[in-house]
Amino acid sequence: MKTKFLASVGIIAVAAAALTGCSAGSESSGSSKASCTNKIVNADAPQVSVWAWYPAFEEVVDVFNNSHDDVQVCWTNAGQGNDEYTKFSTSIESKSGAPDVIQLESEVLSSFSIRNALVDLTEFGANDVKDKYTEGSWKDASSGDAVYAIPVDGGPMGMLYRQDLFEAAGIAVPTTWAEFATAAAALKASGSDGVLVNFPTNGRAFNQALFAQAGSVPFVYDSTKPTDIGIDVNDQGAKDVLDYWNGLVQDGLVTTDDAFTADYNTSLVDGTYAVYLAAAWGPGYLQGLSDADENAVWAVAPLPQWDAANPVQVNWGGSTFAVTSQAGDKDLSAEVAMGLFGTDESWKIGVEKGALFPSYKPMLDSDYFANLEYPFFGGQQINKDVFLNAAAGYAGATFSPFQNYAYDQLTEELYSMVQGEQDGSQALDDLQDSLVTYATEQGFTVTK
Amino acid sequence: MALTELAPPPAPAKPRPTRRPRRQIDRMDRKRQRWGWLFVAPFALVFVTFLVAPLAYAFWMSLQTSTLATGTSFTWFANYAKAFTDPIFLEGLGRVASFALIMIPAQMIVALVAALVLDNLSTALSKFSRLMIFVPYAIPVVIGALMWGFLYSPRFGPATDIFGLVGLAAPDFLSQGTIFASLVNIVTWQWAGYYMIIIYAALRGIDPAIYEAARLDGANGRQIALRVKVPMISSSMVMVLIFALIGTLQFFTEPQVLRAVAQGAIPVSYTPNMYAYSLAFSYSQFNYASAISFALGIVVFAGSYLFLFLTRKQSGLK
Numbered sequence: 001m002k003t004k005f006l007a008s009v010g011i012i013a014v015a016a017a018a019l020t021g022c023s024a025g026s027e028s029s030g031s032s033k034a035s036c037t038n039k040i041v042n043a044d045a046p047q048v049s050v051w052a053w054y055p056a057f058e059e060v061v062d063v064f065n066n067s068h069d070d071v072q073v074c075w076t077n078a079g080q081g082n083d084e085y086t087k088f089s090t091s092i093e094s095k096s097g098a099p100d101v102i103q104l105e106s107e108v109l110s111s112f113s114i115r116n117a118l119v120d121l122t123e124f125g126a127n128d129v130k131d132k133y134t135e136g137s138w139k140d141a142s143s144g145d146a147v148y149a150i151p152v153d154g155g156p157m158g159m160l161y162r163q164d165l166f167e168a169a170g171i172a173v174p175t176t177w178a179e180f181a182t183a184a185a186a187l188k189a190s191g192s193d194g195v196l197v198n199f200p201t202n203g204r205a206f207n208q209a210l211f212a213q214a215g216s217v218p219f220v221y222d223s224t225k226p227t228d229i230g231i232d233v234n235d236q237g238a239k240d241v242l243d244y245w246n247g248l249v250q251d252g253l254v255t256t257d258d259a260f261t262a263d264y265n266t267s268l269v270d271g272t273y274a275v276y277l278a279a280a281w282g283p284g285y286l287q288g289l290s291d292a293d294e295n296a297v298w299a300v301a302p303l304p305q306w307d308a309a310n311p312v313q314v315n316w317g318g319s320t321f322a323v324t325s326q327a328g329d330k331d332l333s334a335e336v337a338m339g340l341f342g343t344d345e346s347w348k349i350g351v352e353k354g355a356l357f358p359s360y361k362p363m364l365d366s367d368y369f370a371n372l373e374y375p376f377f378g379g380q381q382i383n384k385d386v387f388l389n390a391a392a393g394y395a396g397a398t399f400s401p402f403q404n405y406a407y408d409q410l411t412e413e414l415y416s417m418v419q420g421e422q423d424g425s426q427a428l429d430d431l432q433d434s435l436v437t438y439a440t441e442q443g444f445t446v447t448k
Numbered sequence: 449m450a451l452t453e454l455a456p457p458p459a460p461a462k463p464r465p466t467r468r469p470r471r472q473i474d475r476m477d478r479k480r481q482r483w484g485w486l487f488v489a490p491f492a493l494v495f496v497t498f499l500v501a502p503l504a505y506a507f508w509m510s511l512q513t514s515t516l517a518t519g520t521s522f523t524w525f526a527n528y529a530k531a532f533t534d535p536i537f538l539e540g541l542g543r544v545a546s547f548a549l550i551m552i553p554a555q556m557i558v559a560l561v562a563a564l565v566l567d568n569l570s571t572a573l574s575k576f577s578r579l580m581i582f583v584p585y586a587i588p589v590v591i592g593a594l595m596w597g598f599l600y601s602p603r604f605g606p607a608t609d610i611f612g613l614v615g616l617a618a619p620d621f622l623s624q625g626t627i628f629a630s631l632v633n634i635v636t637w638q639w640a641g642y643y644m645i646i647i648y649a650a651l652r653g654i655d656p657a658i659y660e661a662a663r664l665d666g667a668n669g670r671q672i673a674l675r676v677k678v679p680m681i682s683s684s685m686v687m688v689l690i691f692a693l694i695g696t697l698q699f700f701t702e703p704q705v706l707r708a709v710a711q712g713a714i715p716v717s718y719t720p721n722m723y724a725y726s727l728a729f730s731y732s733q734f735n736y737a738s739a740i741s742f743a744l745g746i747v748v749f750a751g752s753y754l755f756l757f758l759t760r761k762q763s764g765l766k
Contacts (some may be wrong), residue, residue, distance in 0.1 A: 087731045093734050114516055115732065202711040227517040263603045401516055404730045408716050415712025419624060420668045443517035 034038040036074035041065045046329060048336045051088070051101040052321075053080040056353035060346045064202035064339060071332045073340070081105065082404075091326070092117045094194065100327035101337050104321050107399045108203055109148045112322070113223050114401040117321040121148040124334035127290045130261040137359035139396025141320045143223035149320035150337045151359035153350070155279030156390030157209060157303045158313050158382075160286065164297040165192070166272040173301050175246060180304045184253040187274060194272040198246050200259035201414035204407040206277070209314040210245075212397060213304055219400040220447075229400065229444045231435050233410075234428035242417070242424030249418050265289050271296065277303065279316035280387040284355020287376050301380040302390065313393030318359065357387060364388060402438065409434050491508050508736035527739030537740060540720040541747060547632070548696045554636045555692055556685070559643035566644075567651040582641040584692070584739070590639060593705035599707065622710040634702050639695070642760045643688045650684035651677060686763035690752055696749045700725070720744045 031256035036441040038061045040047065050061070050073050061075045067139050076099065078084045085108060091097035092115055104112065112118050126147040130138060161173065169190035175197070184196035198208065208218065214237030220230030248254045255273075257264050267273050269292040276282060286298070305311045321337040323330060343346060347363040347403040370384045400406050413427040422430070439446050456754065510527055514520040531537050562581050566574050584592065599605045600621035607618040621630045654677065662672050678685075700721035707714040707722075716730065717723040720740060728737035 019617055089729060089732050093732070111732075221587070256711060258711050262598070263601050263709070266603055402731065408726070408730070412715050415624075419712075441515070443515035 035076075037067070037077060038062065038073070038075045040072050040074065042069055042072055044354070045070055045074045047074045048101060048327075048329070048333050049074045049076065049099040050101045050103075050321075050336065050340070051076055051084060053077055053084065053097045054350075054354045054356070056349060059349045059353065060340060063343070063346050063349065064336070068339075071335060072411040073336055077306060085404075088112070088117070088324075096326065097322045098326040100329070100333040101321055101323055101340075101390055103152070103212055103319050104149060104150070104322050106137070106151070107317075107403050109141060109320065109322065110143060110215050110221060110223065110399050110401040111403050112342075113143065113146075113148045114226055116336060118148045118149065119325055119327065119330055119334070121150065121323060121334055121337070122147050124323070124331060126150065126334070126338070129338050132342070132361050134361060134364065134391060134394070136317060136394035137320075137390070138395040140315075140318065140399075143221065143368075143398075146223050148223075148321035152319045152321060153281065153356040154359045154391060154394070155281055155315050155317035155357065156387050156394055157277065157279050157316050158282075158386040158390055159301045160278050160282060160298055161276045161301060162271060162296060163299045164295065164317040165194070165271060169274075174304050175302070176308050177304045177306055181244070181248060181253070185251075188253055192274075194267075194274060195253065195255050196257045196273070197275040197277060198257050198259070198264065198267065198273050199249060199265070199418070200419055201256055202258045202260075202411045203271070203414075204411065205316050207410060207414065208407075209316045211241050213303070213312045213314045214238065214241045215312070216241070217398070219398050220405075221398055221400060226401075227443060227445055228447065229439055230447045231400070231432065231439060232448050233406075233426070233435060234432040239425045239428055242414075242428060246417055247423045250420065254294060266291060269293060269296070279318075280357030280391070281317060281355060283374065283376060283382065297431050298376055298377050299380060300386045301387050311393065313390045315391075315394045315397065354389050358389070359391075364391065367427060400435075400439075402442065406435055409438075452543040460568060501735060506738040507742060509735050510742050511544040512735050514733070514735045516623075516732075521667045527736055527741060530736070531739050531743040534740075536717045537563050537720055537743065540717055541744075544697050544699050544719050547628075547699060548693060550628075551696055552633050552689060552692045554632060555640050555643055556688065558636060558640040559647055560678070560685070562640070562644045563647035563651055564677065566648055566657070568669070568673075581644055584637050585639065585642040589701045590705055592638050593634060596630075596637075596702075597706055597709045600630055600706075602644065622706070622713055624713045627706070627710060629715040631702055631706070634706075635696075635699075638702075639692070643692070646684055646688055647752075650681040654680050682764055686756075686759045689759075690755065693755060694752055697744070697751060712730050720747075 034047075038058055041062075042065065045068070048071055052075060054060075055077075056078075057075065061073050065072050072095050078087050078099075084103075088102060088104075089112075092112070098117070101134065108439045109118065120144065129150070130147075130348075134154065138147075139152050140154075141147060141149040141151050159173075164171065165187075169185050169187050169192060171183045171190075172179075174183045180196070186289055187194075190261045211218070214239040216233070216235050218231070218233045218238075220232075222228070245254070255267075268276055268286065269289050276286065278286070283300070302311075303314070321340060323333040323337050325395060327333040341350060341358075341360060344362060344366075347358055347360055348368075351358065351363070351369065358364055358369070370388060371381060372383055374382050375377045409431055413422075413431045416422055417424060417427040436446050459558040466707050488670060511522060511524055512520050513523040513526055543643065558608075566578050569577070587595075600607075602608060602618065602620060602622075605618075605621070611618040619626055621627075658676060658680075659672055664677050667675065698721050699719045703718045704722055704725070707716075709720070721744065724737045724740040724744065727733040
């Protein structure tokens with residue numbers, strides 16, 4: 001009887017240990033020995049865990065591990081964009097479970113640095129590698145004197161267009177937005193089933209980049225004064241841009257499908273949209289889509305300008321490597337963040353297999369990259385023709401520490417605009433009000 | 449209870465000479481109780497670890513206020529005061545309330561009619577039909593919503609072709625004006641089969657002699673259905689309603705999945721649950737999200753309690 005009783009107690013104790021065991025086992029700050037996607041070459045060296053989302057990243061990790069005896073990278077693909085941020089955000093809140101090094105888009109760096117989730121890399125030698133990266137991408141990754149991440153890739157913008165559709169409708173390639181509007185009307189008049197371009201209300205960083213081209217500077221923020229923020233999303237430049245697009249929408253010259261849905265992807269490749277206003281990673285995205293029209297002839301031209309005499313280059317997207325404050329060994333983690341995409345060898349993989357556009361100057365300046373011919377664009381040297389120039393002209397941007405909220409609000413305002421409920425100016429005024437209210441509620445001192 | 453009242457009053461027993469036997473019984477009881485605890489323990493452990501403890505932690509979190517710029521402070525019930533005056537939360541509650549008004553009757557009517565028809569059929573087709581109506585419930589909610597996303601799509605969906613046959617333009621099922629009806633359709637499709645099975649089982653439990661008696665009294669098929677069958681299964685109907693009510697107030701998965709293809713028509717705060725989700729995971733407002741969740745819990749609890757109280761006669765609780 002007694003042995004039976006003890007046996008039962010034993011079983012329950014084991015069950016209890018199994019249930020609660022997981023929380024006890026993985027307390028080893030950020031550097032938990034999670035299962036790596038990649039192979040560890042040098043098993044004796046300390047490991048640094050990395051979250052990154054490119055499938056082609058595996059080879060980049062191999063290159064790094066093969067050339068390092070002092071540290072090894074343990075890579076996990078924790079999802080792209082918001083999927084990964086949700087996990088990271090939860091590990092910040094629970095104070096465990098974050099990786100040592102994490103890939104983040106530059107637009108969310110402030111959102112995480114304000115929660116003390118990222119390490120300022122200046123004391124780990126970040127400024128020594130500053131010269132290797134473009135000025136714009138370095139500004140995106142830093143705030144004031146602090147550097148929160150090492151840039152990886154960027155998204156200088158250009159215009160991908162269907163040469164065959166343009167020729168069929170007799171349209172010249174537009175170089176200014178005025179010509180662009182004329183081309184949209186001409187395509188419609190030619191009896192085409194499709195439209196010149198799509199204006200997605202959920203474009204987020206895409207819409208913001210269009211505003212920036214007209215001089216809009218939505219946020220002023222410096223992490224050394226974390227409670228002060230300047231919000232100016234409804235300046236005249238942004239209003240002019242939005243009124244321009246709303247005009248095209250209300251005239252039925254452009255569609256307003258949500259971006260990155262199955263419908264949108266199909267429209268991109270079957271000729272419904274004759275133009276894809278894209279970042280430099282756009283060609284890679286486009287080639288990855290299935291069901292493409294086999295007769296499609298794609299080409300790349302610079303993004304149309306407001307003032308052809310004074311062109312303004314803008315950027316859409318781009319990612320970085322940041323070291324989290326949960327990192328076990330911050331020195332080694334910083335070494336990984338700076339080293340992963342810090343060599344020509346890894347960048348060749350990134351360019352050829354990952355379709356990345358480097359923020360890494362030695363690669364940008366190389367003849368190899370400039371002369372690269374893209375079979376998808378009929379052998380056009382798209383970097384030399386368009387994107388290198390766009391990248392060189394990009395001066396950097398500042399994002400708010402509540403960028404997700406700002407984007408969600410922007411989407412709602414743009415949607416109600418294309419529904420005809422308000423004009424562009426009203427949409428941006430409402431956006432300004434809601435962001436100022438939110439920032440004040442969150443304890444910021446707001447200046448315009 | 450009734451039996452003990454009928455039992456004769458206990459005879460005035462003489463005090464027992466010793467108290468040992470009673471103590472023995474006590475000890476045996478306690479021994480049994482100990483075993484009882486042991487049997488309950490595995491459940492209790494999981495229950496406490498995965499429900500009670502997280503709830504307590506969430507409640508503790510909801511009593512604090514954190515802002516991005518100024519950090520966290522303990523503010524007692526300020527978050528709740530904010531929640532019940534937050535226009536976004538109240539708007540979401542209003543939205544699920546109007547969903548409840550449309551969606552629950554729609555599901556009930558479909559389920560009831562299907563159950564009544566199946567109850568009357570005795571052909572080989574009835575088993576097949578029963579299965580077919582139930583099948584949508586067997587599909588995971590996320591998969592169902594994704595599938596409907598494609599069916600609603602202007603490009604991939606069948607609507608364009610069907611409307612094209614008669615020369616009409618198909619409606620856009622994912623626009624601001626139609627998204628409400630589109631969501632009602634998904635939920636009804638998903639749940640009506642499940643409710644149908646519950647109602648059907650209740651119908652099967654009725655003694656057929658009652659139908660015979662009704663028929664002898666001159667009732668026709670429709671009268672038997674509405675005047676005999678429906679009142680006799682009212683307790684099952686109330687149960688179904690409670691399920692539907694709680695499910696609707698916590699409406700989350702379908703709009704969250706459809707949002708991927710209709711971000712404008714379905715804002716992040718479309719329902720209170722979605723609002724709590726985005727507050728926590730997109731805006732890192734974990735404290736306010738906890739408060740919103742508890743506030744929603746209070747509303748769900750009050751709503752279901754009120755409903756059960758009002759229908760206590762039909763549900764057989766009284």
